[in-house]
Amino acid sequence: xxxxxxxxxxxxxxxxxxxxxxxxxxxxxxxxxxxxxxxxxxxxxxxxxxxxxxxxxxxxxxxxxxxxxxxxxxxxxxxxxxxxxxxxxxxxxxxxxxxxxxxxxxxxxxxxxxxxxxxxxxxxxxxxxxxxxxxxxxxxxxxxxxxxxxxxxxxxxxxxxxxxxxxxxxxxxxxxxxxxxx
Amino acid sequence: xxxxxxxxxxxxxxxxxxxxxxxxxxxxxxxxxxxxxxxxxxxxxxxxxxxxxxxxxxxxxxxxxxxxxxxxxxxxxxxxxxxxxxxxxxxxxxxxxxxxxxxxxxxxxxxxxxxxxxxxxxxxxxxxxxxxxxxxxxxxxxxxxxxxxxxxxxxxxxxxxxxxxxxxxxxxxxxxxxxxxxxxxxxxxxxxxxxxxxxxxxxxxxxxxxxxxxxxxxxxxxxxxxxxxxxxxxxxxxxxxxxxxxxxxxxxxxxxxxxxxxxxxxxxxxxxxxxxx
Numbered sequence: 001x002x003x004x005x006x007x008x009x010x011x012x013x014x015x016x017x018x019x020x021x022x023x024x025x026x027x028x029x030x031x032x033x034x035x036x037x038x039x040x041x042x043x044x045x046x047x048x049x050x051x052x053x054x055x056x057x058x059x060x061x062x063x064x065x066x067x068x069x070x071x072x073x074x075x076x077x078x079x080x081x082x083x084x085x086x087x088x089x090x091x092x093x094x095x096x097x098x099x100x101x102x103x104x105x106x107x108x109x110x111x112x113x114x115x116x117x118x119x120x121x122x123x124x125x126x127x128x129x130x131x132x133x134x135x136x137x138x139x140x141x142x143x144x145x146x147x148x149x150x151x152x153x154x155x156x157x158x159x160x161x162x163x164x165x166x167x168x169x170x171x172x173x174x175x176x177x178x179x180x181x182x
Numbered sequence: 183x184x185x186x187x188x189x190x191x192x193x194x195x196x197x198x199x200x201x202x203x204x205x206x207x208x209x210x211x212x213x214x215x216x217x218x219x220x221x222x223x224x225x226x227x228x229x230x231x232x233x234x235x236x237x238x239x240x241x242x243x244x245x246x247x248x249x250x251x252x253x254x255x256x257x258x259x260x261x262x263x264x265x266x267x268x269x270x271x272x273x274x275x276x277x278x279x280x281x282x283x284x285x286x287x288x289x290x291x292x293x294x295x296x297x298x299x300x301x302x303x304x305x306x307x308x309x310x311x312x313x314x315x316x317x318x319x320x321x322x323x324x325x326x327x328x329x330x331x332x333x334x335x336x337x338x339x340x341x342x343x344x345x346x347x348x349x350x351x352x353x354x355x356x357x358x359x360x361x362x363x364x365x366x367x368x369x370x371x372x373x374x375x376x377x378x379x380x381x382x383x384x385x386x387x388x389x390x391x392x393x394x395x396x397x398x399x400x401x402x403x404x405x406x407x408x409x410x411x412x413x414x415x416x417x418x419x420x421x422x423x424x425x426x427x428x429x430x431x432x433x434x435x436x437x438x439x440x441x442x443x444x445x446x447x448x449x450x451x452x453x454x455x456x457x458x459x
């Protein structure tokens with residue numbers, strides 16, 4: 001009985017470390033997926049709640065990160081299937097994309113960021129997920145397919161379409177020809 | 183970057199990766215809400231289905247929000263498959279949608295300025311214990327919990343469905359679900375349904391949203407409201423548009439039955455429902 005209690009205590013500690021350690025990264029990914037601070041917080045919290053329920057299994061898995069990604073992508077996809085509007089387009093009053101009146105470079109960078117977020121917002125959810133997982137999470141196509149619950153072919157197709165649309169952003173194309181953001 | 187490992191990416195891709203990283207840094211990280219996660223996780227763990235088993239003749243609602251209709255009200259002695267032409271039998275669990283459910287939107291509408299949606303997820307029948315165990319894991323990842331979530335074997339040979347309602351910006355809430363043999367199809371005027379309020383927080387209010395399933399052959403379902411008026415749901419083809427506040431009967435991917443949604447006008451309250459044609 002005591003052993004069981006001890007094991008549970010250890011599991012709780014592990015989960016707490018996991019939550020605290022992964023929170024920043026998960027928040028960034030969720031922000032790119034949802035485009036809005038509060039929606040990102042909701043998505044990550046909801047994801048971690050589901051992970052908590054299955055923590056005994058997840059915590060001892062070889063790759064708990066993969067499980068968490070899968071849960072998050074599912075939660076995001078599910079929300080989209082409901083056709084609820086996300087607030088991806090940066091809002092003037094939200095501070096989501098703050099233009100910094102500092103140097104010309106920084107203004108240009110903020111504009112790029114703004115343009116990128118807007119373009120990301122306009123991608124269909126599966127394309128957005130594929131782009132975020134491949135180019136922000138830096139996952140392989142196979143890992144992305146596992147996270148999205150689809151085939152590698154579907155990942156390739158969604159990522160290629162998504163990235164082609166992002167490339168078409170006029171301001172961004174200019175930045176790219178100059179060697180990317182500073 | 184691994185993104186560069188598998189395909190020939192141009193500089194543009196790399197730069198987009200930089201821009202994504204830059205954009206991701208815009209989010210305010212804050213402190214991880216560990217206690218809130220634990221509370222939410224415990225709530226999820228405690229959540230249980232309100233489930234109707236195939237053997238039960240009525241649906242009983244744990245929350246008291248379910249209004250009931252009859253199941254097999256014709257006596258249900260004979261069950262004839264509604265579809266005589268069977269498609270080729272899919273072999274792999276992926277083809278049978280054992281690990282990823284098929285999802286169909288049944289209805290949508292607006293209630294007090296907020297959008298609501300009703301969807302049904304249908305999980306294919308696992309054939310082995312290993313498939314059933316993997317299905318349970320996949321369900322857990324999606325936040326779906328079958329009735330007997332600790333007994334994978336109970337899922338073998340059964341199609342499992344989850345009906346959920348989303349309201350406003352809230353998370354989808356479970357409405358009804360079941361695991362049943364795909365051979366156990368509805369026939370004639372068989373009908374299984376439940377009535378709800380569109381707003382889950384007003385479960386004691388007017389139940390003007392009726393969701394259920396009927397035989398593939400059913401053409402019209404009539405929902406009668408307590409004020410004596412009624413709404414008819416007519417059968418539409420697979421893939422037909424889901425229009426706001428529209429009552430329809432439609433095929434659902436993976437389900438042996440057709441499903442319907444009746445939406446009453448504001449203020450209407452469910453009284454009865456039946457297959458009329």
